[in-house]
Amino acid sequence: MVVGLTGGIGSGKSAATNKFAALGIDIIDADEVARDVVTLGSEGLTRITEHFGHAILLEDGTLNRAALRERVFNNSEEKQWLNQLLHPLIRKTMLQQIADATSHYCILSVPLLVEGNLTELCDRVIVVDCPESMQLERAMQRDGSTKQIIESIMASQATRKERLAAADDVIDNSKTLAFLNEQVLTLHSKYTGQ
Ligand SMILES: CC(C)(COP(=O)(O)OP(=O)(O)OC[C@H]1O[C@@H](n2cnc3c(N)ncnc32)[C@H](O)[C@@H]1O)[C@@H](O)C(=O)NCCC(=O)NCCS
Numbered sequence: 001m002v003v004g005l006t007g008g009i010g011s012g013k014s015a016a017t018n019k020f021a022a023l024g025i026d027i028i029d030a031d032e033v034a035r036d037v038v039t040l041g042s043e044g045l046t047r048i049t050e051h052f053g054h055a056i057l058l059e060d061g062t063l064n065r066a067a068l069r070e071r072v073f074n075n076s077e078e079k080q081w082l083n084q085l086l087h088p089l090i091r092k093t094m095l096q097q098i099a100d101a102t103s104h105y106c107i108l109s110v111p112l113l114v115e116g117n118l119t120e121l122c123d124r125v126i127v128v129d130c131p132e133s134m135q136l137e138r139a140m141q142r143d144g145s146t147k148q149i150i151e152s153i154m155a156s157q158a159t160r161k162e163r164l165a166a167a168d169d170v171i172d173n174s175k176t177l178a179f180l181n182e183q184v185l186t187l188h189s190k191y192t193g194q
């Protein structure tokens with residue numbers, strides 16, 4: 001069984017997947033795959049360098065993610081270009097990882113699950129949910145990004161309402177991490193029938 005897990009930036013997807021992983025569940029994480037497809041020497045990084053120039057690289061030749069974040073989330077055409085390059089590569093790798101998963105069910109954690117129609121790969125969908133003001137606050141604190149960049153990332157994602165409409169199960173992450181973990185345990189019992 002493939003369980004999709006999604007939520008807007010800073011909603012708590014990583015916090016929730018960490019708990020599923022601790023229960024022995026295989027996690028396929030789109031943000032991690034997105035890093036793997038742009039490693040040194042990859043086709044993804046070569047194309048990005050051709051498009052944005054060498055200024056998009058750090059001194060060691062790896063991708064300057066903070067610089068690319070600024071470039072794409074301040075310019076919708078550049079964002080579209082990057083999405084068109086990376087999304088097929090990300091999808092292909094995720095499909096391979098789903099095929100390799102061995103746990104009772106696996107979690108497919110994707111920020112853009114609803115936007116990218118990846119719900120079709122899932123038997124169930126979990127939405128990690130909290131108020132937008134909390135997403136903004138948590139993401140700014142974690143990334144050290146400006147309010148403007150985080151707001152522009154949020155604007156390029158589905159709305160809270162659109163995401164919740166796709167949910168079979170909702171994790172309320174507006175309270176403590178202990179409350180989040182409790183909800184993960186309940187869902188795990190539900191999915192394993194224990
Ligand atoms: C622009 C990049 C290099 C910035 O890297 P950075 O390390 O700062 O952020 P990270 O990858 O950890 O993403 C943080 C969050 O931003 C949001 N986000 C990332 N990419 C996108 C996107 N194309 N559209 C909307 N939201 C996005 C997600 O909520 C994600 O969890 C990176 O986000 C990227 O390569 N994005 C394109 C690939 C993509 O769409 N990834 C999302 C998973 S499919």
Ligand SMILES: Nc1ncnc2c1ncn2[C@@H]1O[C@H](COP(=O)(O)OP(=O)(O)OP(=O)(O)O)[C@@H](O)[C@H]1O
Nearest residue numbers: 008009010011012013014015138142173175176177
């Ligand atoms: N219930 C909570 N209480 C306090 N802080 C939290 C809670 N849940 C998550 N956080 C913190 O908020 C930040 C964002 O959480 P997390 O990284 O899990 O979100 P995410 O959905 O994976 O974000 P992104 O889409 O950017 O990858 C992290 O620094 C995390 O430690």
